[in-house]
Amino acid sequence: MNASSPSVPPASASFHAPGPLAGAVRVPGDKSISHRSLMLSALAVGESVVEGLLEGEDVIATAAAMRAMGADIARGEDGRWRIHGVGVGGLLQPREALDMGNSGTSTRLLLGLVASHPITATFIGDASLSKRPMGRVTDPLGLMGAEFTASPGAGGSQCLPLMVRGICPAVPIEYRLPVASAQVKSAILLAGLNTPGETRVIEPVPTRDHSERMLRGFGADLSVEEDGQGARIISIRGEAELKPQAITVPGDPSSAAFPVVAALLVPGSVVTVENVGLNPTRAGLYQVLRAMGGDIAFTNERTVGGEPVADLVVRHSALSGIDVPPDVVPSMVDEFPVLFVAAALARGRTVMRGLEELRVKESDRIRVMAEGLAAIGARVEELEDGLIVDGTGGDPLAGGATVAAHLDHRIAMSFAVAGLVARKPVVIDDMAPVATSFPGFAAMLARLGAEIRPAQRD
Ligand SMILES: O=C(O)C1=C[C@@H](OP(=O)(O)O)[C@@H](O)[C@H](O)C1
Numbered sequence: 001m002n003a004s005s006p007s008v009p010p011a012s013a014s015f016h017a018p019g020p021l022a023g024a025v026r027v028p029g030d031k032s033i034s035h036r037s038l039m040l041s042a043l044a045v046g047e048s049v050v051e052g053l054l055e056g057e058d059v060i061a062t063a064a065a066m067r068a069m070g071a072d073i074a075r076g077e078d079g080r081w082r083i084h085g086v087g088v089g090g091l092l093q094p095r096e097a098l099d100m101g102n103s104g105t106s107t108r109l110l111l112g113l114v115a116s117h118p119i120t121a122t123f124i125g126d127a128s129l130s131k132r133p134m135g136r137v138t139d140p141l142g143l144m145g146a147e148f149t150a151s152p153g154a155g156g157s158q159c160l161p162l163m164v165r166g167i168c169p170a171v172p173i174e175y176r177l178p179v180a181s182a183q184v185k186s187a188i189l190l191a192g193l194n195t196p197g198e199t200r201v202i203e204p205v206p207t208r209d210h211s212e213r214m215l216r217g218f219g220a221d222l223s224v225e226e227d228g229q230g231a232r233i234i235s236i237r238g239e240a241e242l243k244p245q246a247i248t249v250p251g252d253p254s255s256a257a258f259p260v261v262a263a264l265l266v267p268g269s270v271v272t273v274e275n276v277g278l279n280p281t282r283a284g285l286y287q288v289l290r291a292m293g294g295d296i297a298f299t300n301e302r303t304v305g306g307e308p309v310a311d312l313v314v315r316h317s318a319l320s321g322i323d324v325p326p327d328v329v330p331s332m333v334d335e336f337p338v339l340f341v342a343a344a345l346a347r348g349r350t351v352m353r354g355l356e357e358l359r360v361k362e363s364d365r366i367r368v369m370a371e372g373l374a375a376i377g378a379r380v381e382e383l384e385d386g387l388i389v390d391g392t393g394g395d396p397l398a399g400g401a402t403v404a405a406h407l408d409h410r411i412a413m414s415f416a417v418a419g420l421v422a423r424k425p426v427v428i429d430d431m432a433p434v435a436t437s438f439p440g441f442a443a444m445l446a447r448l449g450a451e452i453r454p455a456q457r458d
């Protein structure tokens, strides 16, 4: 570690591996589960306690919004969060606009919650979030009776700032998801919580199921059926009373992806990443890396907070390119940027398709990764729905370029990993977005033996 403290990485920096990475680390709590823990606790009657909450900016935005709508949320000195909820139907009118920062999950899920309450709220966010499409949630929530005034975005999409006027009682709907999105599914289920009758979501392609698991855990009347053709039909009966819970949040597999890929790529590395959530709807990356020849052992398998968890022991491996099956995409949708980096070092070609959704994340992750990887010497071909990468067979990348993070934490962290296996520095122009999901990222890599160098300024 040079000049600056690892816990506060410089705004612009490059990451280096002077030798093998070694040691055992933990990653912060799962972001999806952390958001839902706060939202559902804020709707329960009584005190919920959450341990292992991700204290990243996205989750803090959710906490602030739930406070603004009446919940009492406090972090104890023991690191546990205590939440006193207002009860389903009890959300209060926020006095000011709800600032969602960079967080798509906070925005879309909270739009669902507000939609079936008799309150009006305005949602605002940063430059990245303000470009992301909200029509995917305002369409179904509009069918339930909520009204929206959105800002116009590219191609006629509905964007932030956005005002929602909720309605109570809302109208239950049956809705078939046009995109594979856990955020859209969750927004409708959360609106359904305070809607009389049964609200149904049909999901042709399964996506992360934390909302279903947690809603049930809090006592909601929710059932899941299969339709025989692979679709899941999720039904929630509204006007439930949620019971407060004690929740332990497992480590985030999307954050663990970075030390895991780093260990696979840096020669001689042996790294343990402890306490990683391995819900099957989230764990696609680990299957894919193993299929590429990655030596990843799952040890100490157990259940934490109702989710499967293991410690991952990862050894440097010679990876081979594969065709990644498109049906695995929803179970690793946030992990593609770092998989692109792994593919850039593999032997042969890796083909990744079915990734259209990556274009509407915090940045256009296909375009931004293709440009950055090409700038540091990787051979990539951008497709409308994916990326083809011809890897080096384990040789380091050239490096020697500055890449732009575009307000996207996963882009910044992916290029940090790429820098560990490049001959010349890979400078990331802005590491600040990492604080949205992984505030201790630089410190974690430093503990494993990486060096973080502040970028030279002219
Ligand atoms: O529901 C969630 O917690 C999330 C769902 C995914 O988004 P989509 O539903 O838009 O795919 C994912 O990319 C995001 O990081 C978190």
Ligand SMILES: C=C(OP(=O)(O)O)C(=O)O
Pocket (backbone or CB within 6 Å): 031, 058, 102, 103, 104, 105, 106, 334, 361, 362, 410, 437
């Ligand atoms: C897409 C992501 O998050 P969100 O949609 O919540 O901004 C992510 O964390 O990669």
